[in-house]
Amino acid sequence: MDLTQNHLYINQYIFKKEKIKSIEKEQEHTSNHPIIYILYDDLKKVAYVGESTNVTKRMNDHLKNIDKKRLKYLYVISSPYFNKSAALDIESNLIKYMSADTGYSLLNGNAGIVEHNYYQKRYYFEIFENIWKNLKLKKVVAKDILDIDNSDLYKYSPYKSLSVDQNEVVIQYLERLSNQKEGPVFVEGSAGTGKTILAVYLIKLLVTHVTIDSIDKENTDILEKYQKINSFRNYLQKSPEIALVVPMTSLRKTLKNVFKSIPGLKANMVIGPSEVVKKDYDILIIDEAHRLKRRKGLTAYGSFDNTNKSLGMGHEGTELDWILSKSKYQMFFYDEAQSIRPSDISKKTFSKLKNTENTIKLSSQLRVKAGIDYIKFVNHLLTKKNVQNLKKFSSPNYELALFSNLQEMIHQLEYKEKKYGLTRMTAGFSWKWVSSNGTDAYDALIDGVKMTWNRETKDWINSTNSLTEMGCIHTTQGYDLNYCGVIFGNEIIYNTKTNKIEIVKDNYFDTKGKGGVNDDDLHLYIINIYKTLMYRGIKGTFVYCCDKNLERYFSTFISLQ
The missing domain is CATH 3.40.1440.10 (GIY-YIG endonuclease)
Known part of the structure; x- marks a missing residue:
């Protein structure tokens, strides 16, 4: 045939x-x-x-x-x-x-x-x-097709086919709306389970007017969805006032550009947490909800306090409180393992709102070609959980490699960029951002290679393909890459005496990320950062360690090139 x-x-x-x-x-x-x-x-x-x-x-x-x-x-x-x-x-x-x-x-x-x-x-x-x-x-x-595959408009397209568990989330949420059941819903899933795609999908679905008569009656799944949406619209007696709340500036700009190009959606439907106070919403969908802020370790306390004041809240008010006060229905896409700063609202606060009735799980791995096995592998590797049972990683669908020389890793990543595109270098916050003033200064010198931090803070993924420019967690979280290089910096080491991964606080230069944080919490934040970076790559991840003891530990489980 x-x-x-x-x-x-x-x-x-x-x-x-x-x-x-x-x-x-x-x-x-x-x-x-x-x-x-x-x-x-x-x-x-x-x-x-x-x-x-x-x-x-x-x-x-x-x-x-x-x-x-x-x-x-x-x-x-x-x-x-x-x-x-x-x-x-x-x-x-x-x-x-x-x-x-x-x-x-x-x-x-x-x-x-x-x-x-x-x-x-x-x-x-x-x-x-x-x-x-x-x-x-x-x-x-x-x-x-390859150019489209690498585009943001494709990656965040609301026209994607849903996984079984994504579709179940949609059905359950539409059921809740059609029954006028107000309040929060939490969708939990690790990196790569399609949370952002599902958020965009839901907004497009909820704002699209479709008459039931125009639907092919054979498409029972589609018919059921629009029946529930029309029931909700009839209850509201209008189209729902809806927005996508995105806490991270970089991802927010990317999604605004995507919304501009989708019929029925507008860039102003993508907003930051502080913008929710401008009007009342029927529905707010919150992507990367683990990055919502509280009043701790902030850059601008004055602006935060003014927003609280406008809502009649004291200093204890959070971005989560703002969202709950300005909307009737909320959907939070949440992953506690991606909380990376003390300003992030605590797990304990979210736990007070969550229960078995309003929490739905996403489990299908839609980004990493190696699937959930890779996600579990990285988690065990970096937390040393059940590491005694961990075997050297091998997958016919995924390329995970450890490099002892950064120049060689960059050379290999450059080859991947030419072949597949969308290949970037990332790193932990182990160097001061000297180049932030726009000079030609470099931020790190590794194996004779001069490296700089990302020169753009908004939509950095689409601003460069230079592999001597390092993306930090704040400019890469929420994005997909074909291949991702990850540099483990000087703030994370392997102690051969205790056989533990340890954090060197003095070598961690995210000042807002470590201020007022105890050592245990800082360890958790930094491990979460590296896990999140290692989950970016669709086809593969290349790893370099500044600490040679950490490299030797990794080499037990990752093939050394």
Whole structure:
């Protein structure tokens, strides 16, 4: 079976009622097989992607729709080898990639389908790649798949297929909204479980107006979601006032840029915690909630105190309190293991709000190709938990390597950048930020290599591909990379006498990260920082240790290059 040659058909038609019958006649070779289609207007740059087992009925339905009947042309993609799972998967990929290609504004809603495996799924993705190449030749799409894969608009796309547990979160939350059950919900998941993607997905879903009559009744999952949303809208008697709260400045700027490019979303829907006081919200969705601040170790106490004062709160008020006071419904995406500063609201405070009824778990690992096994490995490695049972890491899907020479690690990362893109260097806060004044000074000298901290504090990931520029935790948390270099600095060592990983406080230069913190808490923060950095890489992580004893400890479990 080779669909790339003689059994894949991509035909173009004029989208008019009198032409519909000819489509069915020409598609006789796929009788009773599903087809995928693209309705579009090449002048207005508007499109709709769909899938159906009855092309005539589906096109006639679209001709009754006020928005879709205005579209002018139709591509029908068909094959006698398509099955329902494959067609749904190809449809989903077309929506995801076309939305990130930005050539066309999609009319599709994003209730989507649940990600699942099926027979020959990998093979059908190759078919999708062939379809994409054909569409590119026809100038329906413009960008290559790899370029789209590396774009923020794709990574944070609300048109992604959901994992089973992500979909369960959506269903449970929509059920809560339709029953008018106010108050907080917590979605817990480690790095890479798709929390940010799910946050963007939910906002797009909640602001999109879809009539129940326009939904294919075969799509029961989609139908159920919009029924719940419409029930909630009817209760409010309006569209919900909604925003995405992002505590970290860098990630907030990135997501604002993403929201600008998605129909129905606006950049001003992405806000910082202090902005919630400007109006009352129906729903606030909080990404990286573990980074919400309390009044401790802050840069600007005056601004913080003024916000508390405006809400009638004393000095004990927190960004969490602000959110709860200015909204009826809240969804917090939370991971206590990514708390990295004393200004972060404590686990104890969140625990007072959480219970079994309002807490949902995400477990599927969607970022790291090695899956949950890698996440557990890094946790055991850095906490020395059950390390006696830890084996040297090996995975056919992931490249984890330890380097004793930084120049060699940079050389290997440069190769990965040329091949895959989106490869960056990161490090623990083990050097003063000398270059922050804009001079040509370097911040660290390692193995003869002059290294600088990130020269941009907002959206740094997209500002450079220099591998002698190090991203700190504050500019990388929440991002995906293809390959991530991690430099373990002089603030973290391995004590061969105690056989423990230890922290050297004097070598840690995040002043807001260690002020007023006891040694145990600082140890936890720094371990959390390195775990979070090691969870950034999709395809691989390269590690360098300034402390040679730490390198020797790591080499027991990570292959030394």
